[in-house]
Amino acid sequence: MSKELITAFQNKEKAELLLANLEKLYSDNTIKEASYNILKSEYSVALKNAQSKIDSIKQELNKILRTRTHELDVYKQELAHMEARFKVGQFTADTYLKQARNPRKKVSDLTDQVSYLSSLINATQSADIPTIESAGVGSILSSLGNIFKSHKETTDSFDLLFPAVVPEEYVAQAEKHQVPDTVNVSNLCILPDRVLPGSSVGVIATIINTGSETVLHKTEFKINNVTQSTNEITLSPGQCEELTFMMTAGVPGDYYISIDNVTGTLHVLPGSNPATSKI
Secondary structure, eight states, rough: OHHHHHHHHHHHHHHHHHHHHHHHHHHOOOSSSSHHHHHHHHHHHHHHHHHHHHHHHHHHHHHHHHHHHHHHHHHHHHHHHHHHHHHSSSSSSHHHHHHHHHHHHHHHHHHOOOHHHHHHTOOOOOSSSSSSTTTTTSOOOOOOOOOOOOOOOOOOETTBOOOOOOOOOHHHHHHTOOOOOTEEEEEEEEEEEEOOOOOOEEEEEEEOSSSSSEEEEEEEEETTEEEEEEEEEEEEOOEEEEEEEEEOOOOSSEEEEEEEEEEEEEEOOSOTTTTTOOO
16 A cells, blocks of 8 residues: 555656746746647646555555554553553463463554554655655555464563573674664563562563664673573565573573663562562
């Protein structure tokens, strides 16, 4: 649908240019009035048809936008309910992460769809319309039913008391790959971010390739700037994936968690985990 909108805008802009040139020629007495009248009528019809096509496409886009916005609100509410259940203790961190995975991905997908649809609707010329690649979207069909092609979860286990050692051969492989500028990590979430020693903690982040080419990206998971795990991921243009890491809280203190250049803080509180304390 974005291609149709671009074509309609280009037809409109072409008709406007022809009309402007025609008016200039007529004012300079370069063409006769009879030719002027015929051409003006022809170009005016083309302009009207192009504007009509633009209006029609935007009406359809508005319908889709309303549907996607409603779906986004529903999934956000679902996530809010899950988070509330987790905070009151109904869900463990592991259960929460698993159950929230699908609605969290839906929220991420729909947020991008709503943003892209809004940019199409607000466009006033062909140059205003972003390409699918620049919008960070993998595949937008006319109905915008599917954007992201795949979803991947990476689950590892770490203990903050004993940071993992990265094998030398893994480091050697990682050094061969530069982090592409088109790959972005966002939405880092630590659940929960305040725990007692021995508690399970989940870390979630979203990674997306906003470029127009497939890339091989090396993601680094760090605790206090010490690499705990590296993960190589192949991402197609616009492809989005959710990364999940599990760890066990160690001694009390603040721990700085990072995935690539996105960071967050885990607060391990003094005291022991009641679930592991002896009676």
